[in-house]
Amino acid sequence: KAGVTQTPRYLIKTRGQQVTLSCSPISGHRSVSWYQQTPGQGLQFLFEYFSETQRNKGNFPGRFSGRQFSNSRSEMNVSTLELGDSALYLCASSLGGSGVYEQYFGPGTRLTVT
Amino acid sequence: GIQVEQSPPDLILQEGANSTLRCNFSDSVNNLQWFHQNPWGQLINLFYIPSGTKQNGRLSATTVATERYSLLYISSSQTTDSGVYFCAVTPYKLVFGAGTILRVKS
Numbered sequence: 332k333a334g335v336t337q338t339p340r341y342l343i344k345t346r347g348q349q350v351t352l353s354c355s356p357i358s359g360h361r362s363v364s365w366y367q368q369t370p371g372q373g374l375q376f377l378f379e380y381f382s383e384t385q386r387n388k389g390n391f392p393g394r395f396s397g398r399q400f401s402n403s404r405s406e407m408n409v410s411t412l413e414l415g416d417s418a419l420y421l422c423a424s425s426l427g428g429s430g431v432y433e434q435y436f437g438p439g440t441r442l443t444v445t
Numbered sequence: 446g447i448q449v450e451q452s453p454p455d456l457i458l459q460e461g462a463n464s465t466l467r468c469n470f471s472d473s474v475n476n477l478q479w480f481h482q483n484p485w486g487q488l489i490n491l492f493y494i495p496s497g498t499k500q501n502g503r504l505s506a507t508t509v510a511t512e513r514y515s516l517l518y519i520s521s522s523q524t525t526d527s528g529v530y531f532c533a534v535t536p537y538k539l540v541f542g543a544g545t546i547l548r549v550k551s
Contacts, residue, residue, distance in 0.1 A: 364538065364539070366539070368486075373541060373543055373544070374531070374533075374539075374541040375541075376538040376539065376540070379538060387537055387538055389538070419486050421486075421488065423539070428537065430475045430476065430535045430536065430537040430538070431475050431476060431535075432476075433476070433478065433490065433493040434478065434539060435490060436480075436487065436488040436490075437487075438485065438486065438487045439486045439487065441486065
């Protein structure tokens with residue numbers, strides 16, 4: 332069974348631009364969660380989607396948004412990029428809600444904002 | 446919110462040595478996972494272990510949920526074990542510890 336895939340793997344953007352990252356979960360998994368990893372803050376939860384609905388949201392500004400499609404694929408968008416948004420963005424999928432089921436991570440998208 | 450503490454923060458081992466990594470958490474949880482992050486950033490699942498003991502080759506893990514801690518044992522360490530080990534727990538989302546950086550020297 333194929334694992335979680337994320338595209339693109341690397342991205343360089345300029346301050347003020349916006350970016351869209353994509354995540355395809357493991358086949359049959361309906362929950363997708365997004366995490367941000369930075370050297371200073373570690374791994375932090377952004378949001379979780381289940382059956383196209385956002386179920387939980389972390390403590391991030393409204394510039395960070397996401398959505399999930401009917402095939403469970405998910406996208407996250409960051410608008411008006413800031414230097415501090417440079418990070419590794421990780422997507423995780425699970426059968427159901429992340430509170431109970433094991434989560435599996437994709438390889439990540441490394442975003443650099445200049 | 447729930448707090449997750451991992452110890453030690455850094456660990457240097459000689460190849461072949463054994464080690465124990467610890468994860469303490471501050472509240473009851475639905476789930477606990479151990480991950481190994483490779484140099485490219487990928488989080489590799491090691492164990493899904495909300496309670497009890499599991500073994501997978503040279504690695505084993507034990508979670509004592511009533512006392513709010515988990516241990517990851519690595520035996521006969523190899524250089525390929527190097528990397529960062531994370532413990533993460535879920536109330537409803539994964540809350541990660543700061544990780545243990547493991548360096549195995551040949």
